[in-house]
Amino acid sequence: MTDAPDHPDRAASALPHLGALIGRHPRTVVVVWLLAVVAAFGGATGAFGNQSLFDRLQSGDPAVAGENLQGRDQLVAAGRSATSTHLLQVTGVQASAPASVAAVRSAAADLRRIPGVVSVAAPQLVPSGIGSPEARALLPTTGDGFAAVVTFDPSLEGAARDRAQAQVDTRLRELVADVPGAKGTTGGLADLIDAITSQVEKDLRAGEGIALPVSFLVMVLVFGGFIAAGMPIVGAIASIGGALASLLAFSHLIDLDATVVNVVTVLGLGLCIDYGLLTVSRFREELRSRVQGRPASEITHEEVLLSIARTVDSAGRTVVFSGLTVAISLGGLLVFEASTLKAIGSAGLSVVLVAMLVALTLVPALCVLGARRLLKRGTEQAPEEGVFSRLATAVFRRPVLVILAVLVVLGTLAAPAFQLKLTSSGKELLPVSAPQREFFTQLEQRYPQLSGPDLQVVAETPLARAQEYAAALPVVDGHRLVGRAERVDDTLSLVSVDVPGGPLGDTARHAVTALQADRPDFPTKVIGQASGLHDFTGSLRERAPYAFALVALATLVLLFLMTGSVVIPVKALLMNVVSLGASLGVVVWVFQQGHLEGVLEFDSVGAIESTIPLLVLAFGFGLSMDYEVFLLSRIVELHERGVDNDRAVIAGLQRSGRIITSAALLVVIVFSGFVAGRLLVIKETGVGLAVAVLLDATLVRMLLVPATMKLLGTWNWWAPAGLRRWHARFGITE
Structure with a gap:
């Protein structure tokens, strides 16, 4: 059975015309892409004098418009901002030593003269003396040393803030140098965000440095040559450039979290390799069917043109369907309220478009230019029987047993997912050895009041009433909450609350619920990491049914248009749910329960980052449907020619x-490359998606799909009479 002679004439459709156009002007297409990729990388890295993409990234909680964000906005409006403070921790000296006192007072005078600095605090500057209660927060709970806090104007941003902080850091280093034996470290929330975004850039380079060379070597083995292997890699590089350029454009429209770059770039890289592999393989198949065993040197230009037109028609159709399924899954993220998820969904859609354009234009142009080299090792057609046909035949002998065995394996892997616990880490995203994580860990241990309370309550009332409220906080998990009230302005107060277990522990989460349920007779807003997580998970529960309904309905319609069957789309949806549940279970087992900590070099926080389940489900669903379309396109193609189901x-x-x-x-290699990164959320994403792809391409596509299609037989192609007539009129077929 060969492809070429049996295909119906589709010369009037757009895709073969596009393929013919590329075949006539391949060099023009390659040059246009080369210029576009150079421009994309240059713009994203700031090579043209513009602000680079990585300078525009942010990091923080996946905020939604809930109580936590409202309370923070109130504080910012009142002149309070967590990112406006910069801290110095000094060790190796006594705070009361004459050298320390003289150095701090001299430095404070200089610091106050720096534009943008509002205030400087240190125990040596407290009017009532170092031993007074007012200075206690700036002295360590154990050991020697002291802390200093520099506060910037909250409205100071961008280059002005960078200049001011650079001058402050210089003067703080001089302060430490002026005190014999002293050692000092500086940090703050702004520095922590910079450390995370900087780590994203490093992880991106490291991941690509591993993924691209290894992928190239694997493709050399798959294709049996460097030329064929290089074409998908060239396409992948173009996709990375397009991904970075689209993210730079989106950064001017919406706030981009640091993790968005890694996640979206990985998707573009994976899709482009998938589509490039499909296109190159289909072109070789089409060309072989025309050459019929003749030497590669005798291939005519007309045969190349016919083959590329047919390739863009057939493989291009599969790419378009696949791209649409991935776009549908990412479109589900736009339903959610969190700006991080919207950013990933929006940027991801643009990256899918880039990957489709690369597969439909650049890779075919490269195929035309290297046509004879692609078949240099032989022009014979591949046999109709092989490893996969024998595997399908074996599965057909025991379809029920295969289905049960696969479901047991997937169910076992999915079991830990029922214990899923979400978190929203800050410094914990960084490895333990990272300087900013060490800084904040030391700050929490030695200066607990400076590290910030576990929870805060923004109270719209004068200080006196806020103090009464702070003295009567409820009992949570057997612990009476202790609050400290402070004045923000005449009508706004802030109550700081410390709870056992830290800002994301179970007690903190229960305290949020208790404080929200037991309100005083004045307006309050509970803020903090646990409050932000409470708002985020509540928003997820509210929006998730709509997102699932949108993705499921769109997927069912798209697969029906492709197959003309109602059964196949429903079956594909159910199988994806099971396999994605298994991949999420593996993520919980590895990261939440702490298995493989040593192997993957991370420290478990006892939970999963709050965005990970949605990313694994959305991206994993898209990639799973990617392979479903690859397989179904060939099965449907044969079924439409009258070949029986089996x-x-x-x-x-x-x-x-x-x-x-x-x-x-x-x-899997691409995602595994990013597991080598040091940022926890990137490791979780990489493992989750690598496992999702691995399970789908092996257990699901190779075993579960053929087993269920054998068991259902002709029922695979069933649809109500009305839908059959509708498909005959509007369906997209070969």
Whole structure:
């Protein structure tokens, strides 16, 4: 059975026309892409004098418009900002030593003259003396040393803030140098954010440095040559450039979290390798069907043109369907309220478009230019029988047993997902050895009042009433909450609350619920990490049904348009739910329960970052449907020619199995490259998506799909009569 002679004439459609156009002007297409990629990388890295993408990134809680954000906004409006303070921790000296007192007072005078600095605090500057209660917060709970706090104008931003902080850091280093034996470290929330965004850039480079070379070597083995292997890699590099450029554009429209860059770039890289592999393989297949065993040197230009037109028509159609399914899954993220999820969804949609354009234009142009080199090792057609047809035949002998065995494995892997606990880490995102994480860990241990309270209550009332409220806080988990009230302005007060277990512990989470349930007779807003997580998870629960309904409905319609069946889309949806549940269970087992800490070099925080489940589900669903479309496109193609169900499944798996497993292996390599990064949230994303792809391409596509299609037989293609007529009129078929 060969492809070329049996295809209906689709010359009037747009895709073969696009393929023919590329075939006539391949060099023009490559040059245009080269200029676009150079411009994209230059713009994203700031090479043209503009602000780079990484300078525009932010980091923080995945905020939603809830009580936590409202309370923070009230404080910022009143001149309070967590990012406006910069701290110095000094060790190795006594705070009361004459050298310390003289150095601090001299430095404070200089610091106050720096534009943008509002105030300077240190125990040596307290009017009532170092031993007074007012100075206690700036003295360590154990050991020697002292702390100093420099406060910037909250309205100071951008280059002005950078200049001011650089001058402050210089003067603080001089302060430490002026005290014999002293050692000092500086930090603050702004520095922590910078450390996280900087680590994103390093992880991105490290991930690509691992993924691209290893992917290239694997593709050399898959294709049996450097030329064929290089084409998807060139496309992947173009995709990375397009991804970074689109993210830079989005950064001017919406706030981008630091993790968005890694997640979206990885998606673009994986999709482009998938689509490039599919396109190059299909082109070789089409060209071989026309050459019929003749030497590669005798391939005519007309045969190349016909092959590329057919490739863009057939493989391009699969790419378009696949891209739409991935876009649908990412579109579900736009339903959620959190700006981080919206940013990933929006930027991800643009990256899918870039990957589709690369597969439909750049990779075909490269195929035309290297056509004869692609078949240099032989022009014989691949046999209709092989490893995957034999695997399908074996599965057909015991379909029920295969289905039960696969479901048991997936169910076992999914079990830990029922213990899922979400968190929203700050410094814990960084490795333990990171300077800013060490700074904040030391700050929490030695200066607990400076490190910030576990919870705060913004109270719209004068200080006196806020103090009464702070003295009568409820009992939570057997502990009476202790609050400290301070004045913000005449009508606004702030109550700081410390709870056992830290700002994201169970007691802090229960305290948020208790404080929100037991309000005083004046307006209050509970803020802090636990409050932000409470708002975020509440928003997820509210929006998730709508997102799932949107993705499920759109996927069902798209697969129906492709197959003309109601059964196949429903089955695909159910199988994806099971496999994604298994991948989420593996993430919980590894990161929340702390298994493989030594192997993957991370420290478990006892929970999963709050955005990870949605990212694994959305991206994993898109990639799973990617391989579903790869397989179904071949099965449907054969079924439309009149091949019976069993033969269509066996032949379809044989023709697509090598592409699916190779593409999945390459995507797993890409995601594994980013597991080598040091940022916790990137490790979790990498592991989750690598496992999702691995399970889908092996257990689901190679075993579960053929087993269920054998069991259902002709029922696979069932649809109500009305829908069959609608599909005959509007369906997208070969």
